[in-house]
Amino acid sequence: MKTDSSTDVLVIGGGVSGMSVAYGLARAGQRVIVLDQGDDVFRATRGNFGLVWVQGKGVAKPPYARWSVTSAALWPEFAAELTRQSGVEVELSQVGGMRLSFSDRELTRWAADMDRIHDSLGSDYPYERLSAADVRARIPEVGPDVVGAIFSPLDGHVSPLRLLRALVQAFANLGGKLSTGENVEAIDHRGGEFHVRTQKGRYAASRIVLAAGLGNRTLAPMVGLHAPVEPVRGQILVTERMQPFLRYPTLHVRQTGEGVIQIGDSKEDVGFNDATTVKELGRIARNAERYFPLLKTVNVIRAWGALRVMTPDGYPIYDVSQECPGAYLVTCHSGITLAAHHAGTISDWICGAAAPADVQTFRANRFHVQNSTN
Numbered sequence: 001m002k003t004d005s006s007t008d009v010l011v012i013g014g015g016v017s018g019m020s021v022a023y024g025l026a027r028a029g030q031r032v033i034v035l036d037q038g039d040d041v042f043r044a045t046r047g048n049f050g051l052v053w054v055q056g057k058g059v060a061k062p063p064y065a066r067w068s069v070t071s072a073a074l075w076p077e078f079a080a081e082l083t084r085q086s087g088v089e090v091e092l093s094q095v096g097g098m099r100l101s102f103s104d105r106e107l108t109r110w111a112a113d114m115d116r117i118h119d120s121l122g123s124d125y126p127y128e129r130l131s132a133a134d135v136r137a138r139i140p141e142v143g144p145d146v147v148g149a150i151f152s153p154l155d156g157h158v159s160p161l162r163l164l165r166a167l168v169q170a171f172a173n174l175g176g177k178l179s180t181g182e183n184v185e186a187i188d189h190r191g192g193e194f195h196v197r198t199q200k201g202r203y204a205a206s207r208i209v210l211a212a213g214l215g216n217r218t219l220a221p222m223v224g225l226h227a228p229v230e231p232v233r234g235q236i237l238v239t240e241r242m243q244p245f246l247r248y249p250t251l252h253v254r255q256t257g258e259g260v261i262q263i264g265d266s267k268e269d270v271g272f273n274d275a276t277t278v279k280e281l282g283r284i285a286r287n288a289e290r291y292f293p294l295l296k297t298v299n300v301i302r303a304w305g306a307l308r309v310m311t312p313d314g315y316p317i318y319d320v321s322q323e324c325p326g327a328y329l330v331t332c333h334s335g336i337t338l339a340a341h342h343a344g345t346i347s348d349w350i351c352g353a354a355a356p357a358d359v360q361t362f363r364a365n366r367f368h369v370q371n372s373t374n
């Protein structure tokens, strides 16, 4: 059958993971085509909270803690480079982030988790346990119910939509091709090449990267890979613009560069359903008012639901197929935080560099091991 386009690498999925990898590959001189289904499907990239977040991640898995910390450390240079390459400012602010608590017991538990991560990583993991007065000194608008916070100077936030725009533009400026409205229906591996069929055309390449979010579940077996990803819904509220008052992003409330307040801390197991519900939005709004009472009188202008791309243990999957050499899988639930690594370490690996030891621990065979011992 006739092939419409042939290239070095095909990337399936034009969300933040696919575009980060594609950008890194194009920067390394590869000819890359990204095939993306489009805006009317589930895309965590367009519905997320925009945190570049480190604290609390990897308590039970030091490689994940290290992977998150090192990606966050790469972010300032990554953001500056993207802006140079694309002309798009991604609104990165990394002045530290807070996880606010209404309970001393909870705070003690979180601090113990931070100590565990600190012990496994050594001096690369600074954090402070803040009292209510410490929090108030940094954010005077905080409510009386907040008893303290964990502050990590490594945390920050970015505009996820600007990030996607910057990646798409920088990729195009490097000669990359993004084709949208392309639902990948079949991948065939023959003669050392991957042949991909969409309803719009046929493509061939010697390497293929599956970065299709929840779509990876169906695509992975076509090239001998395994992607047991499931949707986990999050709902987010956005208010009208306010005077700047929240210098530090918190895990549940952040103020964007444009001044709006984003509120969101929901996690729901409801399958492929990205609707919003009054009950859940009401819950997150009430919590936000307890964190910051001045939000009581602010108008909400938008709300949405979006589906996280979640693996059974919550860690990313980076894998390469034994059955079809040249096929890679990249999927994770913290694609904003990890974008700097995806554009660097992971694209270098796909270009032929040895995978760092930490990356080896994120292969999908960890799920087979768990199954066989259960």
Ligand SMILES: Cc1cc2nc3c(=O)[nH]c(=O)nc-3n(C[C@H](O)[C@H](O)[C@H](O)COP(=O)(O)OP(=O)(O)OC[C@H]3O[C@@H](n4cnc5c(N)ncnc54)[C@H](O)[C@@H]3O)c2cc1C
Pocket: 012, 013, 014, 015, 016, 017, 018, 019, 035, 036, 037, 038, 039, 041, 042, 043, 044, 045, 046, 047, 048, 049, 050, 051, 052, 053, 182, 183, 184, 185, 211, 212, 213, 214, 215, 216, 219, 233, 234, 235, 236, 264, 306, 307, 308, 309, 330, 331, 332, 333, 334, 335, 336, 337, 338
């Ligand atoms: C509510 C919420 C809050 C979040 N907050 C944060 C946060 O603060 N910080 C953080 O780091 N992460 C956060 N995340 C997670 C982050 O958004 C995701 O990890 C990231 O968007 C995953 O990107 P992705 O490109 O892998 O997947 P997606 O964004 O889902 O993109 C997958 C792409 O693949 C395409 N695709 C699927 N199937 C096919 C197919 N068959 N053919 C062609 N294309 C296909 C789709 O069109 C889509 O564009 C949050 C997620 C949610 C839902």
